[in-house]
Amino acid sequence: MTATEILRNEHAVILEAVGLLELHAGDVREGATLDGGFARWIVQFIREFADGTHYAKEQGVLFGLLAAHGFSVDLEPLAGLLAEHAASRRLCDAMEAAQGARDGQAFALAAQQFCGLLRRHIRTEEEVVFSAAERLLTPAEDIKAVQAFGRVVHEHDGVVIRQRHLAAIEHWQGAFEAALLVEA
Numbered sequence: 672m673t674a675t676e677i678l679r680n681e682h683a684v685i686l687e688a689v690g691l692l693e694l695h696a697g698d699v700r701e702g703a704t705l706d707g708g709f710a711r712w713i714v715q716f717i718r719e720f721a722d723g724t725h726y727a728k729e730q731g732v733l734f735g736l737l738a739a740h741g742f743s744v745d746l747e748p749l750a751g752l753l754a755e756h757a758a759s760r761r762l763c764d765a766m767e768a769a770q771g772a773r774d775g776q777a778f779a780l781a782a783q784q785f786c787g788l789l790r791r792h793i794r795t796e797e798e799v800v801f802s803a804a805e806r807l808l809t810p811a812e813d814i815k816a817v818q819a820f821g822r823v824v825h826e827h828d829g830v831v832i833r834q835r836h837l838a839a840i841e842h843w844q845g846a847f848e849a850a851l852l853v854e855a
């Protein structure tokens with residue numbers, strides 16, 4: 672896989688989790704009780720998978736390689752993407768605090784903001800930055816990026832984390848589907 676194929680693949684996983692979060696946040700906004708287990712998992716997913724391994728590959732590797740091709744982390748679009756990574760961390764902290772305070776409405780509000788932000792962010796990355804990387808990076812730079820990604824995965828125990836969170840996504844999809852069947 673190329674560097675951007677790896678990152679696009681991770682976006683697909685993140686969007687699965689965002690879909691679950693949107694679903695549950697919408698239910699909570701309409702009066703359902705916040706599921707504490709789900710809330711704790713999604714915070715952990717964002718920290719370990721989205722931030723710990725995915726943002727780390729973008730910020731620590733890809734964006735740096737693009738600097739050799741006229742991009743700068745101080746200018747758009749990379750500056751905006753870095754600011755969105757920081758904003759998503761703050762919304763994750765807000766979700767955790769709301770969960771700790773058993774405040775379902777505050778959790779759902781932060782969650783909905785997080786989901787909107789991530790959907791826009793992923794669209795910009797894929798349509799603007801990754802497509803530029805696909806045009807501009809040399810084969811040698813791509814190999815360098817993939818090798819550096821491997822080091823990020825190794826440092827963060829990324830293989831285990833990915834497997835654990837993929838299993839969790841499947842679990843919560845099943846749990847929410849089962850709840851819908853009970854309601855129907």
Ligand SMILES: [Fe+2]
Nearest residue numbers: 726729752796
């Ligand atoms: Fe990103």
Ligand SMILES: [Fe+2]
Nearest residue numbers: 682729793796
């Ligand atoms: Fe991304």
